[in-house]
Amino acid sequence: ANGDEVLSKVIPDVGKVFRLEVVVDQPMERLYEELVERMEAMGEWNPNVKEIKVLQKIGKDTVITHELAAEAAGNLVGPRDFGWLPKTIINQVLSQTQVDFANHLRKRLESCPAPEARC
Numbered sequence: 001a002n003g004d005e006v007l008s009k010v011i012p013d014v015g016k017v018f019r020l021e022v023v024v025d026q027p028m029e030r031l032y033e034e035l036v037e038r039m040e041a042m043g044e045w046n047p048n049v050k051e052i053k054v055l056q057k058i059g060k061d062t063v064i065t066h067e068l069a070a071e072a073a074g075n076l077v078g079p080r081d082f083g084w085l086p087k088t089i090i091n092q093v094l095s096q097t098q099v100d101f102a103n104h105l106r107k108r109l110e111s112c113p114a115p116e117a118r119c
Contacts, residue, residue, distance in 0.1 A: 006098045008091070016091060020098040026109050034108065036061065043070070045108040048100055 005021040024031065043049045050070040054063050 004099060004102045006095045008095070016087075018094055018098055020102060022102045022105070024106060024109060026113075030109065030113070034105075036063075039063070039065065045112075046101065046104045048097060048104070 003023050007019045007021065008016050009019075010016050040052050040054060042052050048070055049067060051068040053066045055066055056064040058064065
């Protein structure tokens with residue numbers, strides 16, 4: 001209803017990759033600050049993320065990260081379950097995770113609109 005789209009594509013030798021397209025009413029600088037400069041703080045506002053660590057920066061806008069999913073009661077798939085479940089279930093969960101991310105991002109930007117504010 002809000003225009004969010006989760007797209008996926010199978011890439012040979014890689015597997016299925018997902019892309020989230022979201023439109024938010026925020027300045028690009030604000031998104032960059034939250035999603036790139038403060039990436040390691042994502043666990044503060046996204047309950048699906050327990051921890052993110054930047055392992056290496058490659059150029060200005062590309063980073064290699066290690067992300068640890070948070071455990072949540074009632075979830076169908078836990079952080080350690082991915083090697084054991086059918087791909088169809090994993091793909092469905094990953095798609096839903098993208099939608100959840102968009103919703104948490106919107107809430108974060110609405111509750112903390114200024115980059116200098118530490119909400």
